[in-house]
Amino acid sequence: MAAVQLMSCCGRGVAVGTTVYKRIDSSDGLSSGSRVASLVRTSSLKRPAIAPLVQVPARRDAASLTQSSRNGVWCSAVESMAASPATENTLTFSANPAERNEMQEQMLKDLADSDETKRAKTLFNIVFVSAEVAPYSKTGGLGDVCGSLPIALAQRGHRVMVVSPRYMNGVTDDMFEGAFDCQCRVPVTCFGGTQEVAFFHEFRAGVDWVFVDHPSYHRQGTPYGDTRGTFGDNQFRFTLLCHAACEAPLVLALGGYTYGDKCVFVANDWHASLVPVLLASKYRRHGVYVNSRCILNIHNLAHQGVEPATTYSNLGVPQEWYGALEWVFPEWARLHALDKGEAVNHLKGAVVTSDRILTVSQGYAWEITTPEGGCGLDKLLGSRAAVINGITNGVDVDDWSPSTDRFLPASYTAGDLAGKVECKAALQRELGLPVRPDVPLIGFIGRLDYQKGPDMVQEGLAELMTDDVQMVMLGSGDTEMEKWMKWAENHYTDKFRGWVGFSVPVAHRITAGCDILLMPSRFEPCGLNQLYAMRYGTIPVAHATGGLRDTIDNYNPDANNGQGSGTGWTFSPLSKAAMMGCLWGAIFAFRNDKEGWARMQMRGMEKDMSWTRSALQYEQVFEWAMIDPPYAA
Numbered sequence: 154m155a156a157v158q159l160m161s162c163c164g165r166g167v168a169v170g171t172t173v174y175k176r177i178d179s180s181d182g183l184s185s186g187s188r189v190a191s192l193v194r195t196s197s198l199k200r201p202a203i204a205p206l207v208q209v210p211a212r213r214d215a216a217s218l219t220q221s222s223r224n225g226v227w228c229s230a231v232e233s234m235a236a237s238p239a240t241e242n243t244l245t246f247s248a249n250p251a252e253r254n255e256m257q258e259q260m261l262k263d264l265a266d267s268d269e270t271k272r273a274k275t276l277f278n279i280v281f282v283s284a285e286v287a288p289y290s291k292t293g294g295l296g297d298v299c300g301s302l303p304i305a306l307a308q309r310g311h312r313v314m315v316v317s318p319r320y321m322n323g324v325t326d327d328m329f330e331g332a333f334d335c336q337c338r339v340p341v342t343c344f345g346g347t348q349e350v351a352f353f354h355e356f357r358a359g360v361d362w363v364f365v366d367h368p369s370y371h372r373q374g375t376p377y378g379d380t381r382g383t384f385g386d387n388q389f390r391f392t393l394l395c396h397a398a399c400e401a402p403l404v405l406a407l408g409g410y411t412y413g414d415k416c417v418f419v420a421n422d423w424h425a426s427l428v429p430v431l432l433a434s435k436y437r438r439h440g441v442y443v444n445s446r447c448i449l450n451i452h453n454l455a456h457q458g459v460e461p462a463t464t465y466s467n468l469g470v471p472q473e474w475y476g477a478l479e480w481v482f483p484e485w486a487r488l489h490a491l492d493k494g495e496a497v498n499h500l501k502g503a504v505v506t507s508d509r510i511l512t513v514s515q516g517y518a519w520e521i522t523t524p525e526g527g528c529g530l531d532k533l534l535g536s537r538a539a540v541i542n543g544i545t546n547g548v549d550v551d552d553w554s555p556s557t558d559r560f561l562p563a564s565y566t567a568g569d570l571a572g573k574v575e576c577k578a579a580l581q582r583e584l585g586l587p588v589r590p591d592v593p594l595i596g597f598i599g600r601l602d603y604q605k606g607p608d609m610v611q612e613g614l615a616e617l618m619t620d621d622v623q624m625v626m627l628g629s630g631d632t633e634m635e636k637w638m639k640w641a642e643n644h645y646t647d648k649f650r651g652w653v654g655f656s657v658p659v660a661h662r663i664t665a666g667c668d669i670l671l672m673p674s675r676f677e678p679c680g681l682n683q684l685y686a687m688r689y690g691t692i693p694v695a696h697a698t699g700g701l702r703d704t705i706d707n708y709n710p711d712a713n714n715g716q717g718s719g720t721g722w723t724f725s726p727l728s729k730a731a732m733m734g735c736l737w738g739a740i741f742a743f744r745n746d747k748e749g750w751a752r753m754q755m756r757g758m759e760k761d762m763s764w765t766r767s768a769l770q771y772e773q774v775f776e777w778a779m780i781d782p783p784y785a786a
């Protein structure tokens with residue numbers, strides 16, 4: 154067992170009503186919330202070096218103690234920590250928040266490398282709240298994470314509930330067939346009336362999957378919109394979700410027992426951001442949820458749920474809490490002279506009121522505190538740096554394993570890659586490309602939007618197509634980009650394919666059949682496709698940002714006495730020249746360094762990407778959250 158040090162988390166006292174600024178890019182048509190595309194630039198970011206630390210005996214620092222209105226709660230949490238042999242209660246202190254944060258990251262790394270036993274020593278009632286959950290509803294990585302991390306935590310002995318909407322005509326409505334009506338109706342007062350929500354429940358893989366039912370979730374389309382664009386009432390739909398999620402642990406007797414009011418909530422992205430606000434403003438004033446904590450998990454800071462200030466009174470949050478969600482645009486972003494720029498920002502509300510904040514990689518945890526990556530929230534997040542951590546996502550190994558993947562024509566393992574050759578040939582056939590094992594096949598999978606950088610592919614394609622290579626792009630979103638993919642397909646008939654749409658089976662086949670996966674993301678909180686690619690022996694070539702920089706080790710053919718090291722390539726800055734230079738290097742290695750390539754594939758395939766590794770780190774953060782008192786104004 155690794156020596157795990159706990160530190161005092163004294164990052165509270167963030168001013169409610171802090172004014173922060175952001176610019177809205179109104180072209181956001183894919184997922185709801187607002188995007189701050191033009192403010193995000195991470196390519197040149199460098200992380201600070203780890204600073205030396207001073208250790209002092211276990212104690213709680215004075216600043217936190219004076220803010221603690223409930224010392225009893227704090228004491229019992231600490232006592233339970235002391236009783237837990239999973240951790241050593243050595244509190245470590247550094248005056249500098251950046252140093253404290255670096256120290257926490259080191260602890261999490263140590264923990265991930267440790268050989269923990271399967272069952273957690275301290276068990277929690279955990280409630281995930283998310284707008285999407287795979288396989289029931291998925292438009293991207295948020296769904297993947299909320300569909301698999303809860304299972305890993307349940308396998309470690311925790312009682313885990315996941316609350317998300319029951320999208321009857323969404324992506325996969327028949328997926329909800331296994332969920333039954335709990336016969337429990339809850340009134341939610343918001344948006345000028347009382348809405349009745351119902352709960353459906355399925356117990357699967359050790360997890361209570363709870364689906365909130367309301368007519369606003371029944372319409373056709375994705376969780377966020379349809380062919381006409383983003384739904385106009387998403388603020389209402391996700392406000393309902395948050396209210397319902399706060400009620401679920403109290404009212405649903407799942408397996409005979411409610412979860413009760415001692416839970417750890419994990420609120421994912423802006424859609425779940427009212428959860429910590431409601432816990433603090435609505436429940437704790439009545440003595441409910443005083444033993445609970447809420448962790449905000451940021452998968453994508455660019456979507457914040459910004460709406461006009463006048464909508465605040467609709468949210469069912471007490472009037473005096475307006476400051477928590479208050480958001481003021483800078484003058485240059487206002488529409489006219491009378492526009493005061495006043496808005497509410499759901500994600501900001503959660504940054505202020507949650508007990509701890511997580512992001513899905515360590516690199517991104519730091520980037521969001523910088524002006525380039527903070528999407529206007531960097532100062533506020535910086536003020537909470539002492540409670541921010543990054544935990545790299547895992548991979549659902551049941552879904553994403555080349556040896557068992559049901560979508561592939563052939564299976565393979567790190568020890569025998571013959572099946573991968575078959576997968577490549579089958580993919581080339583499926584796409585109508587010449588079936589040639591010798592030609593490098595390059596893939597791109599992802600939403601066609603600013604974040605994922607499909608325009609970088611567009612910029613580089615003409616140069617790439619001068620060589621003897623093949624490329625396939627899978628994605629949907631920006632209609633101009635979709636049209637361009639079709640144009641490119643007609644223009645480079647024997648070399649390029651553009652698959653417009655969302656298809657999980659095709660994504661699996663591209664991941665397995667390609668030699669190289671290109672990811673020119675402008676920013677990437679974690680990124681799952683590079684993890685899937687490495688697991689499938691496909692080499693990632695990616696922009697060095699966020700989780701991509703954290704998870705891809707650059708190839709060095711000369712390291713380890715010529716055995717080589719690394720699992721792919723990353724490039725910086727995000728420019729056509731840097732991307733193409735990197736891609737040419739990868740193509741050269743594919744053609745001329747076959748043995749080195751095979752060893753690189755092997756290293757990627759053998760990497761431990763399991764969720765168990767991340768689950769251990771989540772547990773540590775839950776324990777840290779329990780040390781401090783809950784947020785209270």
Ligand SMILES: Nc1ncnc2c1ncn2[C@@H]1O[C@H](COP(=O)(O)OP(=O)(O)O[C@H]2O[C@H](CO)[C@@H](O)[C@H](O)[C@H]2O)[C@@H](O)[C@H]1O
Nearest residue numbers: 293294295452599628654655656657660677678679680681
């Ligand atoms: N057209 C298509 N057809 C089929 N499948 C498709 C598809 N387009 C995308 N996908 C799939 O959707 C998932 C997307 O994963 P990403 O990591 O890119 O997440 P995303 O950016 O949505 O979410 C955010 O949350 C996740 C999870 O935390 C972070 O990894 C990420 O950096 C952050 O931006 C992958 O499983 C991918 O295969």
